[in-house]
Amino acid sequence: xxxxxxxxxxxxxxxxxxxxxxxxxMKDMDMxxxxxxxxxxxxxMKDMDMxxxxxxxxxxxGKKVQGTAPKVMTHKATGVVKAVDSSKGTVTLAHGPVKSxxxxxxxxxxxxxxxxxxxNLIVGKKVKVEFIKQDTDYIVTSVK
Ligand SMILES: [Cu+2]
Numbered sequence: 001x002x003x004x005x006x007x008x009x010x011x012x013x014x015x016x017x018x019x020x021x022x023x024x025x026m027k028d029m030d031m032x033x034x035x036x037x038x039x040x041x042x043x044x045m046k047d048m049d050m051x052x053x054x055x056x057x058x059x060x061x062g063k064k065v066q067g068t069a070p071k072v073m074t075h076k077a078t079g080v081v082k083a084v085d086s087s088k089g090t091v092t093l094a095h096g097p098v099k100s101x102x103x104x105x106x107x108x109x110x111x112x113x114x115x116x117x118x119x120n121l122i123v124g125k126k127v128k129v130e131f132i133k134q135d136t137d138y139i140v141t142s143v144k
Contacts, residue, residue: 072134073132075100077093077129078128079129080127082107082123089113090109090112091118092108093110110139111137117140117142127143127144129142130142
């Protein structure tokens with residue numbers, strides 16, 4: 001009798017955890033598919049907004065480190081300064097591929113909060129930058 005109770009308890013436990021695992025997996029799949037599509041659509045755009053692609057990446061990373069707050073990652077890129085607007089605090093860079101973000105080469109604008117960085121952001125100059133993502137902005141944190 002005791003054995004039967006134990007067995008059925010194990011059965012109940014394993015079935016319910018299986019169901020949870022399955023529903024969790026399904027949700028992730030749907031979200032990934034949807035975001036992938038948006039990513040693909042954006043790839044054709046010229047001055048593209050990669051924030052949605054980045055969100056997808058964040059979600060994937062969130063899955064890996066469940067329960068912990070997302071870490072601020074520093075990304076590195078090499079590019080040529082195309083335009084600067086120090087009053088708005090933006091720089092447009094034609095940058096090469098960014099491995100950490102799986103970005104292709106592109107021209108896009110970044111936010112610059114540290115105004116001293118504009119000393120090194122001169123149109124036509126080749127620079128090595130480090131940047132972070134904050135909400136939907138990419139903020140340059142270092143220029144070399
Ligand atoms: Cu970019």
